[in-house]
Amino acid sequence: MLTVCIVGGSGHYRYVLEGLDERIQLAAYAAGSLGEDMGKLETMLAERALQVPRFGHWQGMLDTVKPDIVAVNSHFGDHARISRECLQRGIHVFSEKPVATTLDELAALRAAHGASGQHFSAMFGIRCKPWFLTAHAAVSAGRIGAVRLMHAQKSYKLGTRPAFYTQRESCGGLIPWVGSHAIDWLQWFSGAHFLSVTARHSRQHNAGHGDLEVSAQCLFDMSHGIAATVSIDYLRPTTAPSHDDDRIRITGTRGVLEVRDKQVCLINDEAEGPQTLAQLPERSIFASFVDQVLGTADCIVSSDDAFNATLASLMAREAADTGNMQRFASERDMPNRAD
Amino acid sequence: MLTVCIVGGSGHYRYVLEGLDERIQLAAYAAGSLGEDMGKLETMLAERALQVPRFGHWQGMLDTVKPDIVAVNSHFGDHARISRECLQRGIHVFSEKPVATTLDELAALRAAHGASGQHFSAMFGIRCKPWFLTAHAAVSAGRIGAVRLMHAQKSYKLGTRPAFYTQRESCGGLIPWVGSHAIDWLQWFSGAHFLSVTARHSRQHNAGHGDLEVSAQCLFDMSHGIAATVSIDYLRPTTAPSHDDDRIRITGTRGVLEVRDKQVCLINDEAEGPQTLAQLPERSIFASFVDQVLGTADCIVSSDDAFNATLASLMAREAADTGNMQRFASERDMPNRAD
Numbered sequence: 001m002l003t004v005c006i007v008g009g010s011g012h013y014r015y016v017l018e019g020l021d022e023r024i025q026l027a028a029y030a031a032g033s034l035g036e037d038m039g040k041l042e043t044m045l046a047e048r049a050l051q052v053p054r055f056g057h058w059q060g061m062l063d064t065v066k067p068d069i070v071a072v073n074s075h076f077g078d079h080a081r082i083s084r085e086c087l088q089r090g091i092h093v094f095s096e097k098p099v100a101t102t103l104d105e106l107a108a109l110r111a112a113h114g115a116s117g118q119h120f121s122a123m124f125g126i127r128c129k130p131w132f133l134t135a136h137a138a139v140s141a142g143r144i145g146a147v148r149l150m151h152a153q154k155s156y157k158l159g160t161r162p163a164f165y166t167q168r169e170s171c172g173g174l175i176p177w178v179g180s181h182a183i184d185w186l187q188w189f190s191g192a193h194f195l196s197v198t199a200r201h202s203r204q205h206n207a208g209h210g211d212l213e214v215s216a217q218c219l220f221d222m223s224h225g226i227a228a229t230v231s232i233d234y235l236r237p238t239t240a241p242s243h244d245d246d247r248i249r250i251t252g253t254r255g256v257l258e259v260r261d262k263q264v265c266l267i268n269d270e271a272e273g274p275q276t277l278a279q280l281p282e283r284s285i286f287a288s289f290v291d292q293v294l295g296t297a298d299c300i301v302s303s304d305d306a307f308n309a310t311l312a313s314l315m316a317r318e319a320a321d322t323g324n325m326q327r328f329a330s331e332r333d334m335p336n337r338a339d
Numbered sequence: 340m341l342t343v344c345i346v347g348g349s350g351h352y353r354y355v356l357e358g359l360d361e362r363i364q365l366a367a368y369a370a371g372s373l374g375e376d377m378g379k380l381e382t383m384l385a386e387r388a389l390q391v392p393r394f395g396h397w398q399g400m401l402d403t404v405k406p407d408i409v410a411v412n413s414h415f416g417d418h419a420r421i422s423r424e425c426l427q428r429g430i431h432v433f434s435e436k437p438v439a440t441t442l443d444e445l446a447a448l449r450a451a452h453g454a455s456g457q458h459f460s461a462m463f464g465i466r467c468k469p470w471f472l473t474a475h476a477a478v479s480a481g482r483i484g485a486v487r488l489m490h491a492q493k494s495y496k497l498g499t500r501p502a503f504y505t506q507r508e509s510c511g512g513l514i515p516w517v518g519s520h521a522i523d524w525l526q527w528f529s530g531a532h533f534l535s536v537t538a539r540h541s542r543q544h545n546a547g548h549g550d551l552e553v554s555a556q557c558l559f560d561m562s563h564g565i566a567a568t569v570s571i572d573y574l575r576p577t578t579a580p581s582h583d584d585d586r587i588r589i590t591g592t593r594g595v596l597e598v599r600d601k602q603v604c605l606i607n608d609e610a611e612g613p614q615t616l617a618q619l620p621e622r623s624i625f626a627s628f629v630d631q632v633l634g635t636a637d638c639i640v641s642s643d644d645a646f647n648a649t650l651a652s653l654m655a656r657e658a659a660d661t662g663n664m665q666r667f668a669s670e671r672d673m674p675n676r677a678d
Contacts, residue, residue: 148544148554151490151570155590198537198558198664200566205487205592215487215590217566219537219558221662227539227556229568231490235590237606241613251494251554251574253544267576274580323560325537325664 001025002068002293004094007058007082008032009041010162011073011096012123017044019286023294027065030055032074032082033170037162058082062089069293071286072096073123076177077170080105087116094289097122097180099310101172106314110307119292121299122306123285124184126246130279132185135248135257135264138277139189143268145254147190150228152182155245158207158214158234166210174201174213175320176313179232183218183316184301184309185248186230192222194312196327199320206234218316230316340364341632343408343433346397346421347371348380349503350412350435351462356383358625362633366404369394371413371421372509376501397421401428408632410625411435412462415516416509419444426455433628436461436519438649440511445653449646458631460638461645462624463523465585469618471524473603474587474596477616478528482607484593486529489567491521494584497546497553497573505549513540513552514659515652518571522557522655523640523648524587525569531561533651535666538659545573557655569655 001022006013006029013029020026029045029052031038038054045052055061062070062085070086072079073096080100083093087109099122100106113120126132139147156178164170171177187193201216203209214234222228236245249258255268264277285300292299315326340361345352345368352368359365368384368391370377377393384391394400401409401424409425411418412435419439422432426448438461439445452459465471478486495517503509510516526532540555542548553573561567575584588597594607603616624639631638654665 146544148541148574149556149570149572151492151556151568153490153588155595196662200558200560200564202487202564202566204564205485215564215566217488217490217558217568219539219556219568221539225539225541225543225554227541227554229490229556229558229570231488231568231588231590233488233590235487235592235595237594237608239608239611240595240606249492249570251570251572253574255576256494256574256579267579269576269578272578323535 002290003027003065004069004071005029005061005065005067006071008036008072008074009038010036010075012125013041013071013073014044015123015125015286016071017048019284021287024290026050026052027067028053028055028061030058030061032058032072033078036074062086067091069094075164075170076172077101080109084109084112087112087118087120090116090118092119092293094286095120095122097124097310098172098176098313099306101176103314106307106310113303119289119299120303120306121289121301124181124301124309125285126181127188127300128283128285130282131259131262131264133280133283134277135259136189137280138257138264138266139250143255143266144250144252144257147226147250147252149251150186150189151249152185153231153245153247154178154182155233155236157236157238157240157243161209161212165212168211171212173317174216174232174234175199175218175317179216179218179230179316180309180313182230182232183312184305186220186222186228187305187308189248189250190222190226192224192226194328195221195223196325197312197316197319198325199316201320216320341407341629342366342404343410344368344400344404344406345410347375347411347413348377349375349414351464352380352410352412353383354462354464354625355410356387358623360626363629365389365391366406367392367394367400369397369400371397371411372417375413401425406430408433414503414509415511416440419448423448423451426451426457426459429455429457431458431632433625434459434461436463436649437511437515437652438645440515442653445646445649452642458628458638459642459645460628460640463520463640463648464624465520466527466639467622467624469621470598470601470603472619472622473616474598475528476619477596477603477605478589482594482605483589483591483596486565486589486591488590489525489528490588491524491569492584492586493517493521493571494575495573496575496577496579496582500548500551504551507550510551512656513555513571513573514538514557514656518555518557518569518655519648519652521569521571522651523644525559525561525567526644526647528589529561529565531563531565533667534560534562535664536651536655536658537664538655540659555659559651
């Protein structure tokens with residue numbers, strides 16, 4: 001049986017708790033960031049009657065427990081440093097996104113992964129929702145032909161966020177934190193790679209959240225002449241029926257597919273008018289991670305996908321910060337800045 | 340009573356035919372471009388039992404008829420030249436969009452307008468649809484607060500287009516022809532002006548239409564930190580229930596408004612969950628043009644809006660052609676390149 005430790009309680013630790021099965025045991029947990037609030041994680045552990053020891057220091061936990069896997073979800077600015085040390089210790093890492101909040105940290109993390117031979121992936125768990133799995137299967141099966149345009153949307157309610165969201169250093173910003181999901185969808189659905197990005201973001205009207213941007217738009221130029229835009233906001237009204245309004249519309253040479261309101265709508269030459277697709281069952285992203293560690297199946301989010309979506313998010317943030325277009329290296333595999 | 344002549348039969352001459360009233364008489368028509376097909380216009384005239392003389396040359400028509408207004412809708416590359424001559428003759432001009440297909444022609448047209456004192460406007464007739472009028476009234480009334488993000492969509496069926504669509508010189512391209520509507524919405528809904536644009540377009544999979552692009556994405560940076568994207572395509576499947584799929588989603592500080600499927604959906608603090616708005620009646624853009632000529636009301640599309648939307652469309656096309664961001668002058672009024 002594999003053992004997993006959780007470092008941090010600020011992200012999607014629930015993917016681990018919901019993905020536990022007979023192959024894997026939760027061994028211990030610890031905060032990953034100074035002053036990190038672990039209360040919500042502890043509540044969820046109690047609700048699930050999981051009696052798991054808490055360590056005062058995550059490095060001490062690793063020394064003692066020697067886990068096979070670490071799930072990292074600290075304050076976002078600490079992900080890369082923690083993940084890198086875990087990889088250097090020979091531990092597989094399941095990291096919250098963004099897996100790094102600076103380009104230099106991302107390069108160092110990627111280098112550490114390359115040297116480690118361990119599995120590394122990111123918590124792009126929205127891929128595992130039935131509507132996204134179904135949409136992806138339809139596009140992969142060629143039901144809209146060749147992808148030409150994509151527009152993705154992430155719209156969230158802001159509410160009152162923890163203090164670490166209000167600083168760029170600890171949070172990373174709107175595009176990497178919220179937008180990276182949508183940026184990951186672009187590469188996942190199209191199979192294309194990123195060539196350049198232009199973006200805009202704004203902190204105006206952020207309800208006292210310091211550095212945090214609450215609105216952004218990105219334009220990605222991708223291989224094969226594919227163009228993609230991403231709209232990201234924290235302005236979803238409190239009266240909206242859900243926290244999030246995740247969408248993607250993909251225009252292909254043979255049809256158009258949309259994910260909206262947890263439904264998948266397809267228009268192509270198979271039928272007159274729009275079809276609503278029957279959905280595949282939800283998957284567990286953590287169970288998929290464990291599959292790859294055990295060698296039984298590929299993880300739904302490859303290491304390259306985790307790194308490339310993060311790179312694209314950080315390049316988009318840089319484009320928005322500077323007002324200038326950022327160009328990616330033309331190679332399929334993104335450059336390792338530490339090389 | 341005012342008299343109007345139509346030059347060309349390649350655009351939305353129907354706005355004139357549908358907008359005729361007791362104030363205005365259709366006096367004559369002529370082709371505006373070499374080899375222009377006037378068959379559809381003539382069919383519509385016959386259907387409406389409008390017996391109107393056709394002239395062999397549009398300039399000869401102007402010499403003879405001396406109309407108060409000319410509606411220009413020739414091959415798109417000829418709009419600016421015809422409109423400029425009309426303005427120089429002291430005639431008000433109701434032009435198909437794009438009002439020019441090159442930046443130099445646009446500047447010359449704008450200068451001719453400035454010197455003429457005549458009214459000039461563009462056929463941005465989608466503004467007059469009930470769903471767009473309703474959406475605009477809601478945004479103008481502050482029901483979503485301050486505009487922060489916009490995403491507009493134009494998606495059309497391609498079918499088989501006339502030959503003049505297949506050349507950049509005569510057509511102008513996808514972004515100016517189809518996209519200018521959506522680009523006009525951005526300025527109309529937000530009241531903001533354009534600061535820069537990045538764009539991509541592609542001719543791939545254009546079904547033998549020569550130069551014509553069939554997919555495009557644009558990102559506009561606008562004043563007040565507003566960011567806007569526009570998705571444009573000719574890839575709407577033949578099995579789709581309508582020719583066009585026009586949309587806009589506008590995210591504000593107090594709510595989100597969407598136009599989709601000819602409906603207007605609003606989420607804000609007025610009610611729990613989404614509201615579908617009761618719609619205002621359709622207007623006639625040509626009747627609104629005549630209002631301004633007669634001094635009874637402002638035209639729904641001002642001359643500045645007509646010029647600025649065209650400028651933004653041509654700058655977006657330039658951005659897509661070159662792959663480089665294009666920056667607008669920072670002045671509220673766009674520069675006149677002929678000055």
